[in-house]
Structure formats: structure tokens, C-alpha cells
Amino acid sequence: MQRKRTLCVHRLAKDRNQAVQFGRFLANRAVSVAEMLVTAARQTNQRAAGRHVLAIMDTTDLRFPTHQASKRGFGTDAKGEGVGLFLHPVLAVDAAGSGVVGLVDCAVLNRTQGRVSDHKGRLADDKESRRWLHGAEVAADCLGAAQSITMVGDRESDIYDLFARRPANVHLLCRSAHPRAMATGELLPAHCAGLPEQGRERIDVPPKGAQQPRQATVALHFGAIELARPARLGARDQPRTVALSVVDVREVDPPAGAQAVHWRLLTTHPVTTPEQVREIVGWYRMRWIIEQVFRSLKSHCLKIEESQTQEVAGFTKLATIALIAAVRAMQLVLARDGTTAQPITDAVDPADMPALQSINASLEGRTAKLKNPHQPENLAWYAWIVARLGGWSGYSSRGYKPPGPKTMHIGLIQIDAILTGWRLANRSGLV
Ligand SMILES: [Mn+2]
Numbered sequence: 270m271q272r273k274r275t276l277c278v279h280r281l282a283k284d285r286n287q288a289v290q291f292g293r294f295l296a297n298r299a300v301s302v303a304e305m306l307v308t309a310a311r312q313t314n315q316r317a318a319g320r321h322v323l324a325i326m327d328t329t330d331l332r333f334p335t336h337q338a339s340k341r342g343f344g345t346d347a348k349g350e351g352v353g354l355f356l357h358p359v360l361a362v363d364a365a366g367s368g369v370v371g372l373v374d375c376a377v378l379n380r381t382q383g384r385v386s387d388h389k390g391r392l393a394d395d396k397e398s399r400r401w402l403h404g405a406e407v408a409a410d411c412l413g414a415a416q417s418i419t420m421v422g423d424r425e426s427d428i429y430d431l432f433a434r435r436p437a438n439v440h441l442l443c444r445s446a447h448p449r450a451m452a453t454g455e456l457l458p459a460h461c462a463g464l465p466e467q468g469r470e471r472i473d474v475p476p477k478g479a480q481q482p483r484q485a486t487v488a489l490h491f492g493a494i495e496l497a498r499p500a501r502l503g504a505r506d507q508p509r510t511v512a513l514s515v516v517d518v519r520e521v522d523p524p525a526g527a528q529a530v531h532w533r534l535l536t537t538h539p540v541t542t543p544e545q546v547r548e549i550v551g552w553y554r555m556r557w558i559i560e561q562v563f564r565s566l567k568s569h570c571l572k573i574e575e576s577q578t579q580e581v582a583g584f585t586k587l588a589t590i591a592l593i594a595a596v597r598a599m600q601l602v603l604a605r606d607g608t609t610a611q612p613i614t615d616a617v618d619p620a621d622m623p624a625l626q627s628i629n630a631s632l633e634g635r636t637a638k639l640k641n642p643h644q645p646e647n648l649a650w651y652a653w654i655v656a657r658l659g660g661w662s663g664y665s666s667r668g669y670k671p672p673g674p675k676t677m678h679i680g681l682i683q684i685d686a687i688l689t690g691w692r693l694a695n696r697s698g699l700v
Pocket of ligand 1 (some may be wrong): 423
């Protein structure tokens, strides 16, 4: 799937016999999602050795509006209307180099009981929000080789239970969602409004909906806080307070009609300087990587929601493999500038190197600008080849778009066809 970039078993297989074999493989109960994930996490941990790793998590919902009738064992989608399934992966990203280290875990949520309605009346352990704490625990267990781990989550992960029960070796970083009460009785938003400004910064605001990309001036506020246990948790075996840092980044004088930038981030990291604020905001912004992985899994690349697989168990296995393939394409996107210092062996079989050398030579132009600027030992060298085969011009100056997940996806399909041809020619003695 990493090479052929499809979930369609018939296209993955070279003939009908192999398609039958693949079907049996997926239906085999000994082939488990847990085993696939443990293997992926083991490889990720090896690459994570000695690094500060961000364990980025998010939930995505899959929907199958055109296959409602044929799907078996699936629960309902986010709206409770059609057939759906939820994936909650944990992705390891290098905090310093921003390269994708690999997949750590993926929780699968299947709402066979229908939509969860009564959120507040249930204890944290029983709720679907348990997936965040579970992800933090898996990261703690599986990334033992990492120098340190910081879990990164969006507003959904603003959960007291998570702050209170996080594993000792996992730091947290999430966006605040609730106007929580502090130990002093004051509410968090009011407290942040009273914090002194500690500096200003110009930042790039990416385009969103109808909003154009722009530059914004933001004022930085930060401080140590203590949050109080929510009253509804009662006297559970939870600490009365948790100590965190808050980072409050607010746009100064936003242009008329624009949505003002306002990030209120909560973290277990100490924050005492504007440099640390920049670091925290930079780590939070790396959350876009997991959103890109979801995009390549769904919309234009792997088209996971078009899968014809009917049984939920078989589909979940295919989806896990597809997730690993989507993570690999994203790894190439981030490696393209050579800043992640990843070895080419992370993605390439050494036996394919002669073919790749030849493809590279055929793609290089006469001018220095159109030469592959990276060394063949580096993953960036391979990313350059894949991107060029995917239709990227090779120009990286202003005005030219750098290659994204879709370009890498197309390039990977091309490279597979070329390598297949290369191996055939070698076997027939023509080369
Ligand atoms: Mn989310």
C-alpha cells in the first residue's frame, strides 16, 4: 500500500489469486491491528532515540455515505446519521527538526451504541475522552528511547483527568477549551486578561476559509497557574489542583473583518521567558502535520472512505496500513528541505539505489537550480526525486509552491511503476 497508494485489494494484488490471499490475510483473526501498531511503534521508538518527540494526537471521523447498505459491524458517524468510524492516531514528530518520526498508536472508536449524548453526567474513565489519556500512556510505554515526550492535542484534549493522571515521563501541551476555575477561585480567562504583556511578535497566519493569509502582531502573556478540580468530579481520587503553565497569545489590532488570533495554550512545561513561549507555540503549530495526514488519508490521495471492504474488522486493518502509508508520504513532505537529517534507509530499500541514481540523473536539469541539492544518504534526496516525479517543478524560490502530500502521493505511484519495470528488465537480462 505504501507503494501502490490504494486501499483497493484488487489493485494492490498482482492477480486474482493474490487478491484472494490478501482477503484471507485481512480476515485472519491472528492478523491483528494491535500487532501492526506494536510493530510500527517499535520502529518509531528506534528512530526516536535521544530526541525530544512530540506525540501529536487527534481524532478523525470516516464516513461512507455511498456504502451504507453494504457495511457490516460499523457504528454511526459524528452526526449520528450514517455509517462511520473514528480513528485517533498518535504521531511522533521530532520537536527540534520537525521531521515525522513515525506512527505510535491508533485507537479505533466504533459507535455501535449510537451517539454519546450525556457527556457531563459520565465519569472521565467511561467517556470517549479516555482515548487522550490512553494515547499518552501508549506514548509513555512505546517511546522509551526518546529523550523526552510532549503530548500535543487540540481543544478536545483540555481534560482535567488528563492533567491529573498523565504518565510521569509525558509532558502535555493543549489548547484551552473551558473557562476553568483556578485554585484562587478566579476563572482562567479573567486571569489571563490580567497577565502583563511580556513581548510582541510578528507571525504568519495561514489562510482559513475565506480568510487570506496575513501577518499578525501578537502580544505574549504567560505564567504559572494552578487549576482547581472541576466540582462535578466530586471527591474522586484526583488531586484538588494541578500545576500548569499558561501561554496566552493575542493579536494586537486585528484588521477589520479578520478573525483575531488568540491561542490560549496549557502545558506542563515551565514557561518563564518569551523564547520558551515561541517554542511552545511552535510545537503546538506542528499539529498541522496530523491534519495533513488525515487529508491524505481521506480526500485526494488514499481515499479511505471509498474502500469497498465490508466487514469492520477487515476495514480496520486496511485503515491501519493506510495510516502508516499516509504517515510515510508526510514524512517525505517534511524531509524535502533536508532539515530533518533523516537517513534514506528510513524509506528506501538499499537494493533500489542503482535505479534511483539513474532516475535522479534523468530528472536533473542542466542548471544548478535543477540539480538534486541533497546527498543520497539523506531522505531529502529521495523526497526530491519523488516530488519531481509527482509533478513538482524543482524550483523552490518565492512564488513556486513546495511539494505537498498530493505531489508525494503521485510521485510514489510513479516511482513504483518505474522500479517494477527496472526489476523486470534486470531479471530478463536486458540491462
Ligand atoms: Mn480534534
